[in-house]
Amino acid sequence: MITFSDVSVEKxxxxxxxxxxxxxxxxxxxxxxxxxxxxxxxARLFNGIEVPTxxxxxxxxxxxxxxxRRHVGFVFQNPDNQIVYPIVWxxxxxxxxxxxxxxxxxxxxxxxxxxxxxxxxxxxxFTHQLSGGxxxxxxxxxxxxxxxxxxVFDEPTTLLDLWNKQMLMAAMEELEQHIVxxxxxxxxxxxxxxxxxxxxxxxxxxxxxxxxIANYVARSRC
Amino acid sequence: MLTDLxxxxxxxxxxxxxxxxxxxxxxxxxxxxxxxxxxxxxxSAVIVTAGFALxxxxxxxxxxxxxxxxxxxxxxxxxxxxxxDLALAAFVVSRFAVLILAAALVTLTTTxxxxxxxxxxxxxxxxxxxxxxxxALAISLCIRFIPLxxxxxxxxxxxxxxxGLERNxxxxxxxxxxxxxxxxxxxSQAIYARSFD
Numbered sequence: 001m002i003t004f005s006d007v008s009v010e011k012x013x014x015x016x017x018x019x020x021x022x023x024x025x026x027x028x029x030x031x032x033x034x035x036x037x038x039x040x041x042x043a044r045l046f047n048g049i050e051v052p053t054x055x056x057x058x059x060x061x062x063x064x065x066x067x068x069r070r071h072v073g074f075v076f077q078n079p080d081n082q083i084v085y086p087i088v089w090x091x092x093x094x095x096x097x098x099x100x101x102x103x104x105x106x107x108x109x110x111x112x113x114x115x116x117x118x119x120x121x122x123x124x125x126f127t128h129q130l131s132g133g134x135x136x137x138x139x140x141x142x143x144x145x146x147x148x149x150x151x152v153f154d155e156p157t158t159l160l161d162l163w164n165k166q167m168l169m170a171a172m173e174e175l176e177q178h179i180v181x182x183x184x185x186x187x188x189x190x191x192x193x194x195x196x197x198x199x200x201x202x203x204x205x206x207x208x209x210x211x212x213i214a215n216y217v218a219r220s221r222c
Numbered sequence: 223m224l225t226d227l228x229x230x231x232x233x234x235x236x237x238x239x240x241x242x243x244x245x246x247x248x249x250x251x252x253x254x255x256x257x258x259x260x261x262x263x264x265x266s267a268v269i270v271t272a273g274f275a276l277x278x279x280x281x282x283x284x285x286x287x288x289x290x291x292x293x294x295x296x297x298x299x300x301x302x303x304x305x306x307d308l309a310l311a312a313f314v315v316s317r318f319a320v321l322i323l324a325a326a327l328v329t330l331t332t333t334x335x336x337x338x339x340x341x342x343x344x345x346x347x348x349x350x351x352x353x354x355x356x357x358a359l360a361i362s363l364c365i366r367f368i369p370l371x372x373x374x375x376x377x378x379x380x381x382x383x384x385x386g387l388e389r390n391x392x393x394x395x396x397x398x399x400x401x402x403x404x405x406x407x408x409x410s411q412a413i414y415a416r417s418f419d
Contacts, residue, residue, distance in 0.1 A: 069415060084416075085334055098417040124230040
């Protein structure tokens with residue numbers, strides 16, 4: 001359970017988010033809204049990448065940023081900006097080394113996650129030579145090896161073609177973790193438990209996907 | 223480019239610690255110049271060839287390593303033939319080729335993370351105020367992001383070409399720097415998100 005208590009974020013004198021108050025218990029939550037509505041900033045609060053100007057974000061009553069980073073994974077829109085090492089297995093080991101895990105456990109976790117998503121053939125490949133879809137899967141694998149309780153995706157399908165998008169959607173479907181997905185791709189959010197609609201730094205609608213998405217589409221019409 | 227060079231393997235050369243490989247490289251290169259003569263060159267060439275064989279590397283890997291320096295080697299050869307004689311030209315160029323192949327043997331068999339771990343190990347006894355992990359990560363990022371910046375440059379160049387600004391240096395440089403800085407910002411967030419302190 002993650003709780004936002006009266007969270008506001010201000011940058012260079014501009015309020016990006018204002019008074020966000022909510023608790024997330026659902027397994028799959030979608031976030032929609034116009035460009036600049038504050039949804040990406042909201043997403044970055046989950047993992048502690050973004051820090052509230054006022055208010056607090058807590059995971060199971062703990063507001064420790066290290067705990068947020070440890071238990072909430074983050075998948076960026078552009079996997080090129082998420083992959084740190086040149087070879088796939090090296091990159092997957094990066095986060096685990098940061099946790100100070102023993103060598104054997106690191107190797108085991110990397111092998112397990114590659115096997116789970118059928119990515120063993122990418123193990124020794126150079127990350128910059130992978131396709132967009134493969135990079136996004138490697139970025140997701142790099143988060144999953146950390147065994148987070150929750151994963152936040154920031155527009156994960158924007159740079160993907162239809163085939164790779166479906167591959168990623170299938171992978172997301174299989175995840176047992178709680179997921180929060182920021183997306184303009186409304187199809188991706190169908191079947192989710194809850195959708196939040198952001199506008200101008202506040203949540204203007206919060207509910208089951210059918211109604212929230214329908215209202216969002218209606219508001220978007222000129 | 224270093225990021226394209228590594229050849230996967232589990233040979234004794236691959237398994238040797240990077241710090242030992244780099245030390246051996248320094249000793250070999252120094253001795254090539256310290257002990258002038260064909261014997262020294264021959265012994266070094268035999269050692270490097272044995273290293274390639276032991277690492278399971280093929281002739282094409284050696285060729286790929288030498289190819290970028292080919293024009294420089296040809297130029298050196300031509301100048302030496304002009305200034306001295308054919309025998310000295312062949313000796314000088316062979317010595318450079320052995321040096322390049324010896325360095326390639328290290329990069330072909332060492333991953334970035336091994337380099338980083340090696341740097342970390344070398345800095346182990348540095349004073350506490352030295353940010354060891356950050357230095358090691360910064361070096362790995364430099365290597366990782368060479369192809370990324372190259373891709374960005376390619377994209378910017380194509381975009382500017384489409385607008386007829388191909389020969390405008392500023393039109394290439396400004397978007398490249400802006401995009402690189404923007405990527406750097408997100409990369410630092412990604413590193414932070416993956417529990418790096």
